[in-house]
Amino acid sequence: MAERRMISRSIAEDDRFVDMNPISKLLYFYLVLNADDDGFVGSVKMINFLTGANADNYEELLDNNLILKPTQSGVYVITDWYSQNKIEGKIYKPTEFLSIRELLYIKTNFAYTLNPSDDDVMAPVNAWIKNGRDKKTSPEIQLQQYSHHFQETSKKVPGSVEETSSKLLAQNRIDKIRLDKSRVDKTRKDQVSKDQHRSTHTATTTSNKGLGKDSSSSVASTSTMYNNATIASTERPSMENRLAVNDEIESLFDSLNREFDSNIPYDDQRLVVIFTDLLNKYKMSFVQEGISQLASTRSGQSDVNSIKNLVVNHLSDAIEQVTVG
Structure with a gap:
């Protein structure tokens, strides 16, 4: 120190x-x-x-x-x-x-706040630090830069750090949970049954082998799945519209609850989407090792929301560290 x-x-x-x-x-x-x-x-x-x-x-x-x-x-x-x-x-x-830092936001006077609705919020702290902790560029310009950055990355990276806030506070205060209803309706119509989902998933993970990132999976479809899983609680999808939970997904929930000493239900759609996407890219064992590594950095956090945010924002990075090691 x-x-x-x-x-x-x-x-x-x-x-x-x-x-x-x-x-x-x-x-x-x-x-x-x-x-x-x-x-x-x-x-x-x-x-x-x-x-x-x-x-x-x-x-x-x-x-x-x-x-x-x-x-x-x-x-x-x-x-x-x-x-x-x-x-x-x-x-x-x-x-x-790190699990505490992800709860914070940086204001235009470079002070911390827990309130994402504060008019002076410039960006999530994690994003500001990742971009070099810039104190030379004027806050107004930085606010515009972060606004543009998150509008772009939120289309490509499900579960990025912006998911820890209830709103992306920049420019016009874009509503992050806004859904393209036409895409949602189409996705729901095309939703496959549990058995079909399981067989498709098995075929994909088997063909990928090893790290096996699936180059054929589109970013747009993953983003749509994620948006569907984060529908406001007042608009919970019916059972036929929820993503299927197969044995591998349940095993990952078991690993998560064991490592974090928690009791998160198997049908938590936000995590189902994350786990499904990761299993299409990595072996089951790598995802489990990533969960274990993530648990070792949680700094004593055990409430459900903190654990879920930690998984959404950092599990992919933890898996990358496992595979590199």
């Missing part, structure tokens, strides 16, 4: 900071000093010992939006981390709390 961290005068001399209890101020300094390169603090027992801080002091920092606590895992996030600190790419080390 770095020996030096930055604290801005604009924060330390702000009214919300000046009016706080002295112990709360000291706590903030120690949290910043002990944060990782993304502004996350996962262990605070020594900090509490050194400062004499208690739950009231943390609550004061939370009330003043100086820190965020997005989960019950005990991990705290310095809200204004990137507005105060600039860490060069050659020494930057990403946080180990």
Whole structure:
């Protein structure tokens, strides 16, 4: 961990900071000093010992939006981390709390927020970091760049990081769960039976062998399947329109629930789509190994939504690491 961290005068001399209890101020300094390169603090027992801080002091920092606590895992996030600190790419080390970072958004003043509907949101944090943590380009230009980027990639990559938000907040606040109804209707009419789906899937995975990415499968059809699986809960598809769950899919759910100590049902359509698509590209064993590797990076997260978002956004990358290794 770095020996030096930055604290801005604009924060330390702000009214919300000046009016706080002295112990709360000291706590903030120690949290910043002990944060990782993304502004996350996962262990605070020594900090509490050194400062004499208690739950009231943390609550004061939370009330003043100086820190965020997005989960019950005990991990705290310095809200204004990137507005105060600039860490060069050659020494930057990403946080180990990736499942927590995917819940955050970056604002135009480079502060963190948990609220995707905030008018100042520029992009999901994961996307902003992936694109170099740019603080030189004006936020307005970056917002336009991210808007264009996600409009394009959301057509090609099911389960990209934008799926962690309820809306893509850029330009005209594009509604991400908007469906092309004509395509949905056509897909539903053409939906095959469970047995047909199983035989087609078996033939594809058998012919692919090994890594066997299916070059004949179209991106458009995968995107359509994914959109159908993310229909709002008020418009749940009937049983005849839901994707079939075969033995391999059930085995992957078993692996997921075992590795994450969860109880996600087999008919979760969002994950059925992801698993079906991955099995058309990789061997069953690679997908299971990817789930195992993903579980080792979850940082103690066990709620169902966090697990599902982790699978949607990162399982494909975990499988790639397995195959490369």
